[in-house]
Amino acid sequence: MKKSGALGKDYFDGDIIVREGETGDCMFEIQEGKVEVIGQKQGKDVRLAVLGKGDFFGEMAIFEREVRSATVRAVGKVRALTIDKRTLLRRISEDPTLAFRLLEKLSRRIREMDKEIVDYKSE
Amino acid sequence: MSDISREKRGNKSDPQRPAAAGSKLDDGSKIAVLGGGPAGAFFTYFLMGMAERLAIDLQVDIYESRDYSRSGAPGCNMCGGIVSESLVQALAAEGIILPDTVVRRGVDSYVLHMDVGSVKIMTPLEEKRIGAVYRGAGPKGITSSDWESFDGYLLSMAVEKGARLINQKVEGVAFQDGRPRLEIRTGSSESYDLLVVATGVNTAAFKLFQDLSPDYTPPRTTRTFICEYLLGREKVGEHLGSSMHTYLLTLPRLEFAAIIPKGDYATVCMLGDRIDQDLVDTFMNTPVVKSTMPPDWESAHKDCRCSPKINVRDARRPFADRILFIGDCGVSRLYKDGIGAAYRTSKAAAKTVLFQGVKKEDLKKHFWPACRALKNDNTIGKLIFLVVGMMQKIKPVRKGILRMVIKEQAKKGGRKRMSTVLWDMFTGSAPYREVLFRTFHPGFIFGLLWHLMVSNTPFGRVPRQKEAGT
Numbered sequence: 001m002k003k004s005g006a007l008g009k010d011y012f013d014g015d016i017i018v019r020e021g022e023t024g025d026c027m028f029e030i031q032e033g034k035v036e037v038i039g040q041k042q043g044k045d046v047r048l049a050v051l052g053k054g055d056f057f058g059e060m061a062i063f064e065r066e067v068r069s070a071t072v073r074a075v076g077k078v079r080a081l082t083i084d085k086r087t088l089l090r091r092i093s094e095d096p097t098l099a100f101r102l103l104e105k106l107s108r109r110i111r112e113m114d115k116e117i118v119d120y121k122s123e
Numbered sequence: 124m125s126d127i128s129r130e131k132r133g134n135k136s137d138p139q140r141p142a143a144a145g146s147k148l149d150d151g152s153k154i155a156v157l158g159g160g161p162a163g164a165f166f167t168y169f170l171m172g173m174a175e176r177l178a179i180d181l182q183v184d185i186y187e188s189r190d191y192s193r194s195g196a197p198g199c200n201m202c203g204g205i206v207s208e209s210l211v212q213a214l215a216a217e218g219i220i221l222p223d224t225v226v227r228r229g230v231d232s233y234v235l236h237m238d239v240g241s242v243k244i245m246t247p248l249e250e251k252r253i254g255a256v257y258r259g260a261g262p263k264g265i266t267s268s269d270w271e272s273f274d275g276y277l278l279s280m281a282v283e284k285g286a287r288l289i290n291q292k293v294e295g296v297a298f299q300d301g302r303p304r305l306e307i308r309t310g311s312s313e314s315y316d317l318l319v320v321a322t323g324v325n326t327a328a329f330k331l332f333q334d335l336s337p338d339y340t341p342p343r344t345t346r347t348f349i350c351e352y353l354l355g356r357e358k359v360g361e362h363l364g365s366s367m368h369t370y371l372l373t374l375p376r377l378e379f380a381a382i383i384p385k386g387d388y389a390t391v392c393m394l395g396d397r398i399d400q401d402l403v404d405t406f407m408n409t410p411v412v413k414s415t416m417p418p419d420w421e422s423a424h425k426d427c428r429c430s431p432k433i434n435v436r437d438a439r440r441p442f443a444d445r446i447l448f449i450g451d452c453g454v455s456r457l458y459k460d461g462i463g464a465a466y467r468t469s470k471a472a473a474k475t476v477l478f479q480g481v482k483k484e485d486l487k488k489h490f491w492p493a494c495r496a497l498k499n500d501n502t503i504g505k506l507i508f509l510v511v512g513m514m515q516k517i518k519p520v521r522k523g524i525l526r527m528v529i530k531e532q533a534k535k536g537g538r539k540r541m542s543t544v545l546w547d548m549f550t551g552s553a554p555y556r557e558v559l560f561r562t563f564h565p566g567f568i569f570g571l572l573w574h575l576m577v578s579n580t581p582f583g584r585v586p587r588q589k590e591a592g593t
Contacts, residue, residue: 005223005224005225005226005227005228005229005254005255005386006223006226006229006251007211007221007223007226007229007251007252007254008229008250008251008252009248009249009250009251026248029215029216029220031220053220054218054220081211081212081215081250081252082212082248082250082252083212083215083216084212084247087209087212087213088212088216091209091212091213091216094467094493094496095467095470095471095474097169097173097470097474098213098216098217100176101216101217101218102216
């Protein structure tokens, strides 16, 4: 049975959800499916990460006033929900514990990056 | 189901006595939550999550006699069942993803219906950001087992965090040695370090606790009317789409009405003064409502209907030593986003009792400000609804508002001042204070005056919006 209750927006294989260099005022949470995060080096795509259900991306736009640092592309069918910068920052100012999960996720990413740097330097 | 007579964790040295001697929760502290609706479930989920981060081992018992897997009244906490845009986003930031078995319809737009015409207001990114849910398994007589209860889903999250679900009714409450003690229907009793009342306003249970908290005054309520129409998924999709339909009509005693698509059903919600069958029939037979519903809607099964109470004035002093009231039996939002208010007050309560303490002074200093912010915002909300009620009665004003929104929605970019004001008012997505301030903007005032003038001149007219019906 096809459900009608899905929240967020559907993206299909290859759809660009976030494009490197563009300005953004929201972050995204993956409700269903997978996305790949892609950086550019000398005109070539470099896959930086693959994210799945419950992961978020585009969060740098919430805390910095910089352009998007990478492109995010749908791998297969993806459903993602946007979280507005203003809504989130207002909520965090009322309830700082709302940032706990963001900090945990960011901390985990730093841990994974540390591991990758160690692997890279020891090669 | 768990039973109170089963395993009692409590204080390792004496399982009958609560552990915390002071005003702070600590390892082994025992908390009773009365009511497993959104307020009780959110409180438990956030309290257990924060305690886990701090490596504090708490025992939380949720007393809920309702079985949310049942359809109709036995499994339902009775409300319109809308999870607002701002709450959907806050929950996403918390890592709570509402599954598509819980959300019966993702809503991406509102259609405002008036006697002078209809207009569809889309979400900013044309994304489904509002969830239409059933509090229980669904309306009386529902046969499909593909869906889950919203309240049941939240409660299961709280239980997964380690809370005990006790499927018993609480018969009495008293203070003993400075701590609340609950008397259960089975004849057993249990003492706690903290009592959290989250019973809503549609049960007499919260009256049990008034003597424990003499300063507490329960909220003042009014009755609403909710009825479920079984139309079938195709007809719901064809006629209502993924829009919530709101009606600002000039019917005596009717303040506001909405039709919400949910799976195979359409939920009709009405708010006003003494809503009776005559008013319901009058509303359902107005041309604008008939044009929204399928032609044969009158023959649809409508066995499931109720008249639940909603808050119109907040509770006073919803806290005392080791006791607090959250959700509807404490302070909620006026008319809109009651589930969002339950999220906010329950989280404020969880933070306070864990980080600050459970004494009256702690609750007054750290929990009450979150309630007071809602309460103050409700005062502004009352003013807004009063003004809207007056404007609703003046046809030239209705025409001007409709023209302004239609013109805004036809534009690709640009500021959509009236659309966002109406959107936030009807969805409860922003505080009423913010909505009011936006109406003071010169762009809003001049825009409204312009559209009032143009739509009411002999040559002016209100354009029709394409596809405003769904």
